Amino acid sequence: MSALIENVTCKFCGCLCDDITIEVEGDRILKAKRACPNGRGMFLNYDSTYRKPLVDGQVVGWDEAVSATVDILNEADSPLIYGLSSTSTEAQRKVVELADRLGAIIDSTSSVCHFPTSLAVQTVGEATCTLGEVKDRADLLIFWGCNPLVSHIRHFSRYSANAKGMLTPNGRKDRTVVVVDVRPTQTAKTADRFLQIEPGSDYEVLTSLRVLVQGKNIEHGVGGLSSEQLQELAHMMKTCRYGVAFFGMGLTMTPGRNYNVAELFTLCAELNRYNRFSVVPMRGHGNVAGADQVLTWLSGYPTAVSFARGYPQFGPGEFTTVDILSRGEADAALIVASDPVAHLPWMAAKNLERIPTILMTPTTNCSSKVAKVILPTACYGIDAPGTSYRMDNVPLRLRAVFPNTRPTDEEILSRIIKAVQQC
Ligand code: SF4
Structure with missing residues (x-):
């Protein structure tokens, strides 16, 4: 028996169309009425079976995966946190908190678009x-x-x-x-x-x-x-x-x-x-505008921010991900809701293979191939609610069309923040 859920927001691109009607049956999405081909692809390709964390290619429990993540981040001298453009604003706040705690460099996908x-x-x-x-x-x-x-x-x-x-x-x-x-x-x-x-x-x-x-x-x-x-x-x-x-x-x-x-x-x-x-x-990813907003509220700068000295420093060309990775300056990476291997220049993407990389994303992507730890968190706007900023910086609510069965980015980041050592 299928059910209709109305006024769902599509978070695929910066338009954030909030008039989509989703037809669901069990844990499958059958139709996404009014969504364009790009949005339809996102909804119809939702994979409810992608829910097991991996460490070194082995299926593990969430506790073990979080513990492996914490170990990598604690051992790193110069961790890089990258992505943010397809997660919620609530999770983006947590990412900035984690970067501050670790003394990490944080950069969103904005650094390669707007x-x-x-x-x-x-x-x-x-x-x-x-x-x-x-x-x-x-x-x-x-x-x-x-x-x-x-x-x-x-x-x-x-x-x-x-x-x-x-x-x-x-x-x-x-x-x-x-x-x-x-x-x-x-x-x-x-x-x-x-x-x-x-x-x-x-x-x-x-x-x-x-x-x-x-x-x-x-x-x-x-x-x-x-x-x-x-x-x-x-x-x-x-x-x-x-x-x-x-x-x-x-x-x-x-x-x-x-x-x-x-x-x-x-x-x-x-x-x-x-x-x-x-x-x-014309902002691309569904919440890339939110990443700029949140980083600016919390650090004063929109992206390319280093907390290594205990306070935020802005460094276009210095703390931007392509430059950090191409120069081999990061010794660990946490990728949140993005796919750098698919989108960054070859020299930068290649260096992600050399360092321990943690990937937090609701779907498999090209970066899954190089990640040491994979955290298959919930997809905001499909199996978790959240907030996203449209391309004109208007915040909109993302509805969940399924009950939440996977932990969200926000929940996992909160656990990591509690467990990592303050730098
Ligand atoms: S992909 Fe963009 S334009 Fe298409 S339905 Fe989703 S938000 Fe709207």
Whole structure:
């Protein structure tokens, strides 16, 4: 006999769609109504049989697995804690507490996606808004270096291009969509204007737009765009009612990085002299925005934080995971709710094999192959409730669709914190 659970939040990506209806039968998920293919894959691939901790490939009890974890962390001189982007905010608080207790380096997956965004916020600030405002008010949407029709599939229908809101009752007909990217994408095909720029020219194009918005003239093309294209975009930005620029890793992880983002932030802030204009980063993992929030509340910095000296130190390039692992500076690693072996550069991922690695995750992944200890904790939003931050930094509640039969990250981290030695 199946049962329906309504208003479930999908935590696969930063959209955090909270209108999903899940059909369950026993310990299986049969359907995830309204979820996009990415979200459906997460729900339908839920594996209720993945629940046995492993140490050196051998099945052990939870006490033994926690004890092995504590031994590794106690023996390490320079432990690294990495991940955080797919766990709950409650667990993220515990991770920071553990890092503080151990004198560890802590870094989230932000360091390989939107870290330049955090650096730009620190430099020039961010004129931003919620996705609710986008839905209700925005008549100009710019997608820069991102492809939401592939990465955030319901973004258009729930919040942006196609959504019908208070001042946009006709949805797509009430909005102009511009895509700026280095190549044609699926999102570009649906845009009113697609501006194909040369790779690595984002900073120059953004600076040129600032010049034009300030009323000065540019007679030549920049970054593969003609002066007419630049002037038209600047005019659209100045004359719309409410503009929003969304941007992705095509801006943050290309040459210029935080300078690109700071230039976009400055452009959007300056446009507020003429109308309302906001900027929103397209955050990937379901709670990567929460990782930035929690680390900032508790340490003052969004990621790449070392507690080795007994107080938090911020070190982009020094305490970022890729750099720490590539230089071989960590002698143990605790990975929470992420898969660095699948996503980090080869040199960094390879070094995880050399050191004792503990993996705390609700599913098997590529990092399971190198982990000495595997802790198969509950999946927030499926078999445990929790809190997650949407890409616009609005916290939402994740409902459990099954009773909790596995310990959560928060519970296991609390046990580890009690058992490890204070550094
Ligand atoms: S857009 Fe993102 S949050 Fe929404 S259903 Fe798809 S994967 Fe889940």
